[in-house]
Amino acid sequence: MTFIxxxxxxxxxxxxxxxxxxxxxxxxxxxxxxxxxVIFHPSIREYEFHNVVQSGIIASQVMIYGFSFIxxxxxxxxxxxxxxxxxxxxxxxxxxxxxLNRLLILENTMIGLAAILAGIAVGALLTKLFxxxxxxxxxxxxxxxxxxxxxxxxxxxxxxxVMFELNTLAVVWTLRTNSIMEVFRGxxxxxxxxxxxxxxxxxxxxxxxxxxxxxxxxxITTIGARMFPILAFIIPGTYFLFTQLSIATTSIFKKNKxxxxxxxxxxxxxxxxxxxxxxxxxxxxxxxxxxVAFTSSGVLFNLFRSVEAETVRFVPQAVSLISxxxxxxxxxxxxxxxxxxxxQDKFIPYESMLASTIPAEMExxxxxxxxxxxxxxxxSDYQKMMDLKDEEKLRHxxxxxxxxxxxxxxxxxxxxxxxxxTIKVGQTNTDLAIHREASPxxxxxxxxxQLIVSDKRYEQFIQAADASSVRYNYVMxxxxxxxxxxxxxxxxxxxxxxxxxADSQADFYLMMRQTMSYLFFFGIxxxxxxxxxxxSILYFRMYQDIDKDLKHYYSLYRIxxxxxxxxxxxxxxxxxxxxxxFSVAAIHAGFAFKALQNILVSNVLLPSIFVYLLYFAVHxxxxxxxxxxxxxxxxxxx
Numbered sequence: 001m002t003f004i005x006x007x008x009x010x011x012x013x014x015x016x017x018x019x020x021x022x023x024x025x026x027x028x029x030x031x032x033x034x035x036x037x038v039i040f041h042p043s044i045r046e047y048e049f050h051n052v053v054q055s056g057i058i059a060s061q062v063m064i065y066g067f068s069f070i071x072x073x074x075x076x077x078x079x080x081x082x083x084x085x086x087x088x089x090x091x092x093x094x095x096x097x098x099x100l101n102r103l104l105i106l107e108n109t110m111i112g113l114a115a116i117l118a119g120i121a122v123g124a125l126l127t128k129l130f131x132x133x134x135x136x137x138x139x140x141x142x143x144x145x146x147x148x149x150x151x152x153x154x155x156x157x158x159x160x161x162v163m164f165e166l167n168t169l170a171v172v173w174t175l176r177t178n179s180i181m182e183v184f185r186g187x188x189x190x191x192x193x194x195x196x197x198x199x200x201x202x203x204x205x206x207x208x209x210x211x212x213x214x215x216x217x218x219x220i221t222t223i224g225a226r227m228f229p230i231l232a233f234i235i236p237g238t239y240f241l242f243t244q245l246s247i248a249t250t251s252i253f254k255k256n257k258x259x260x261x262x263x264x265x266x267x268x269x270x271x272x273x274x275x276x277x278x279x280x281x282x283x284x285x286x287x288x289x290x291x292v293a294f295t296s297s298g299v300l301f302n303l304f305r306s307v308e309a310e311t312v313r314f315v316p317q318a319v320s321l322i323s324x325x326x327x328x329x330x331x332x333x334x335x336x337x338x339x340x341x342x343x344q345d346k347f348i349p350y351e352s353m354l355a356s357t358i359p360a361e362m363e364x365x366x367x368x369x370x371x372x373x374x375x376x377x378x379x380s381d382y383q384k385m386m387d388l389k390d391e392e393k394l395r396h397x398x399x400x401x402x403x404x405x406x407x408x409x410x411x412x413x414x415x416x417x418x419x420x421x422t423i424k425v426g427q428t429n430t431d432l433a434i435h436r437e438a439s440p441x442x443x444x445x446x447x448x449x450q451l452i453v454s455d456k457r458y459e460q461f462i463q464a465a466d467a468s469s470v471r472y473n474y475v476m477x478x479x480x481x482x483x484x485x486x487x488x489x490x491x492x493x494x495x496x497x498x499x500x501x502a503d504s505q506a507d508f509y510l511m512m513r514q515t516m517s518y519l520f521f522f523g524i525x526x527x528x529x530x531x532x533x534x535x536s537i538l539y540f541r542m543y544q545d546i547d548k549d550l551k552h553y554y555s556l557y558r559i560x561x562x563x564x565x566x567x568x569x570x571x572x573x574x575x576x577x578x579x580x581x582f583s584v585a586a587i588h589a590g591f592a593f594k595a596l597q598n599i600l601v602s603n604v605l606l607p608s609i610f611v612y613l614l615y616f617a618v619h620x621x622x623x624x625x626x627x628x629x630x631x632x633x634x635x636x637x638x
Contacts, residue, residue, distance in 0.1 A: 024529075025119070029116055030123040031123075032065065034127060036149070036152035036155055039058070039152070040152045041144060059522070064529060068160075068529075076108060105165075108168040109164065120157070123156075131143060131146065131147075133521075137520060201240070201248045203237075207233040207236060208234060211234040214229060215595040216591055220599045223595055238584065241284075243280040246283075276577075287588075288585075289533060289534035290582060293534070295593075296523055297527040298589060298593055299596055301520070302607050302608065304519075306602040306604075307513045314407065315507075315509075317385070317389070317505070319339075319502070320476075321336065321474040321500045322500060323473075324445075324497070342491045348488065350476045354473070355472070355474075356462075356471070357375045357376060357377050360374050361424045363422040364418050366418050372449060376423070376458065379453065382394075385475050394437055401434075402457075403434075418434065426465045426469075484506070538578060539626055542577075542630065563635070567631055579619075589612075593608045
């Protein structure tokens with residue numbers, strides 16, 4: 001048997017140990033390769049967003065490659081630790097250090113090449129589907145044709161081969177620094193009684209709860225400032241939850257004699273305390289990776305779904321044409337006729353009305369509202385605009401009152417409006433009592449604040465205003481406006497900007513949909529990669545400790561426990577180690593979703609539940625597979 005055959009046999013005999021590691025690496029290669037196919041696709045250069053997509057994909061690939069590098073380094077090191085006894089035995093049998101290093105390099109090179117080739121093969125099979133999804137998410141009319149780029153294949157092979165080799169050399173170096181006895185002992189460690197600090201345990205709980213409070217009460221005005229404090233509390237808090245509070249919890253259960261001496265709780269809890277202490281750091285890493293996957297997937301999915309609702313929030317009217325300063329009414333009406341003719345040619349249904357409006361300024365002792373520009377509308381015109389959209393109207397203001405309308409976002413960022421303001425129109429100043437409401441009207445180029453006054457007051461303002469300063473607002477309501485977004489944008493792009501300022505839901509919707517599509521497309525696969533890596537890390541840890549666990553269960557078997565009882569204990573402990581970090585990560589993500597709900601107008605509950613269920617299904621399948629491997633090994637000790 002040659003040395004290469006010896007290395008190949010080692011890989012074959014440890015297939016079960018490497019399967020999760022191999023699949024995770026293969027998935028990373030697959031995603032990287034499919035992104036590379038898009039970058040080098042010849043048809044993508046025909047689109048305007050080519051540069052943006054290329055930059056986004058390159059950034060995504062850097063993240064995938066960087067994370068894969070760390071993941072492979074950790075995974076390779078874990079498997080070497082689990083096989084240290086084997087390497088120690090080979091050393092005592094006379095294998096040279098250079099030969100042992102060569103063996104390690106050969107084994108990891110074989111696994112790496114297999115993962116690269118399998119990843120590229122799977123990527124090639126899924127490329128057509130990937131291009132279809134890419135075209136659908138980015139709103140490309142025609143699906144990009146199937147294309148396999150030799151440059152994409154070459155780039156993937158070179159980068160990942162270099163990554164596997166560098167990681168292997170790093171692990172070989174760490175093994176080289178160990179003495180023969182250390183290698184022969186493997187990862188065996190003496191079990192010390194788990195200890196904890198009540199002070200740190202309480203601190204961990206308080207830190208996590210405070211981070212939850214910050215997220216729960218955050219809104220669009222505070223989320224940016226709170227992001228770093230939330231992370232600063234949640235990350236160390238989570239770490240100490242596993243290293244301290246989990247041990248404290250098991251000690252509480254140990255003191256409960258009624259619970260401890262029922263069924264097999266004594267054995268389960270006693271052994272669980274040691275497992276939690278040994279695996280605390282792993283559980284922390286898995287929790288953070290899972291929380292990142294849940295949060296990023298949920299946020300991206302919710303943002304992608306909320307484009308229409310957010311468009312209506314920021315641009316309440318389907319189309320709004322406001323005459324520019326110095327533009328005469330006749331030119332403005334011709335522009336309107338041209339827009340209507342194009343809408344009819346494109347079969348876009350609409351209802352419309354024309355309103356006059358007066359530009360003015362507010363004067364106030366409050367610096368936030370002094371000299372603020374506004375557009376004044378009569379209540380009658382306001383009523384017609386609301387009837388156009390079939391929306392509920394505000395009450396009619398009295399002669400001495402006015403309703404100040406401003407965007408919801410403006411309301412949150414600006415100070416409270418004074419009870420009364422001085423409205424300056426022409427050479428006259430008028431004091432009016434002010435009531436503030438969220439604006440159902442679109443902004444103009446000059447201001448996003450409107451003032452609704454009674455018809456009599458409006459007539460008074462018209463007489464005081466310079467005739468040339470009066471502006472006109474042509475408003476259109478389009479049923480199912482988003483179905484005609486591209487056509488609407490095309491029509492409004494032709495409007496003469498010297499005559500009218502055009503604002504539409506179509507423009508905002510298409511811009512936001514494109515942005516959210518990019519984020520969703522670039523981020524979702526990275527989130528899935530993080531989650532699969534988290535599951536793989538749990539698998540690695542279980543496999544590394546399996547020999548020690550089998551000795552423990554063999555001892556229990558010899559003192560009289562049945563096979564059913566041992567499987568029950570092992571199943572409970574394995575389930576807790578698997579689903580505890582998943583549950584904590586899900587709670588972390590839940591508060592992130594609550595912060596997102598405080599920002600968005602659309603409901604994030606159902607999409608978030610969908611994300612949870614999808615990840616739970618994958619995690620549960622992973623758990624079933626690993627539990628079956630574990631119990632199969634357990635059967636061999638009896």
